[in-house]
Amino acid sequence: RVPSQQFSALTEVLFRFLTEPKEVERFLTQLSDFATMNKISLGPLKNIVKSVLLVPNGALKRNLSSEQVRADFIALGLSEEKASYFAEQWKVNSPTLTRLAVGQTLMINQLIDMEWKFGVTAGSSELEKVGSIFLQLKLVIKKGSQLENVYVELTLPQFYSFLHEMERVKTSLESFS
């Protein structure tokens, strides 16, 4: 049983971790600080935290409202006061948490970056004077966990056509947002 003040401090630590899941080191440090300050042993605290973390994760998956989160916590044995406090925190943080979850969703060959250059072909081994414009794109693609570079050359008409198509895609995506 944790007193209310410390409970809110703990909740803060938990949500900070949830919204920045990469900061594992920081989370663990804060947890052990909390344990020392409140004279709780770290082992049992970690177990409690583990089960507590399950609730927001499950809530996220199932798009639970804060009411439902509160009810879940009460069912777990938390006091009404603490459950309400947690549910409030949940409501405040859920947009960020949702965004993170969506960001984790599977993407196939995700386009990470695009670099470009264009120039003029002055001459070649077959033609002394050329004077045509070329456009080169380098697409950085995430394949699984690796990054792959793809190089493509476009003629000018192809570029304009590509730009036109991408603008159509944007219109389409916007109409669905």
Place this chain on the structure above:
Amino acid sequence: MAALREAEFAALQSLLKVSGVRAGGNGAPGPRLSALRFALRQAPSRDAVRQLCQECFSSPPAALGPLAQRACPGLAAGPVEAEQLVSALHNLTRHVVYRGLTRAEDILSLFPENFHQNLKNLLTKIILENISAWRNEAQASQISLPRLVDMDWRVDIKTSSDSIIRMAVPTCLLQLKIQEDAALCGNNPVVSALTVELSKETLDTMLEGLGRIRDQLSAVANK
């Protein structure tokens, strides 16, 4: 730089056998020509010369040997003579395209003084007919990075995943068909299809970049 060496122009004159162009131009015909005059009784054909010019231009240097062998019977020439002729035609046509010569006078001036007049006119005429097609061919087969051949897209709405059960996130799938460098693949260009997924944010960033390219292109065009 001279278009062709003297020996190559000499080799070209063996076309007289095929072209039906009557011998008897300016200057005293060399021993080669007089020997050739007898061969004029062969089937004359300006079209055969035309065809040969086209094949010689399009053929890469490595394939000239086999081309010469195939041309032997039509030319009524021995293998060595055919090879010299084919090589000379290849060099001449490629030189004209390289320099971007478009006027008859420029092409005529490439030939030496004592070159057979009518044959010279015939070759110039054939070259002029083909010059722009040949130029396009040269540009199309130029070395380059892999080229974009086709592009398709579709917009999907993601409704659910293992990390979140209900959502409505639009996403774009873009398929690019990319052809490897033509020079490397010869007659069998390898076309690969690459499917890429873009989120709305990525698309917006990409469009920003493409817009910048367009602005720069119009700045260059207006100079």
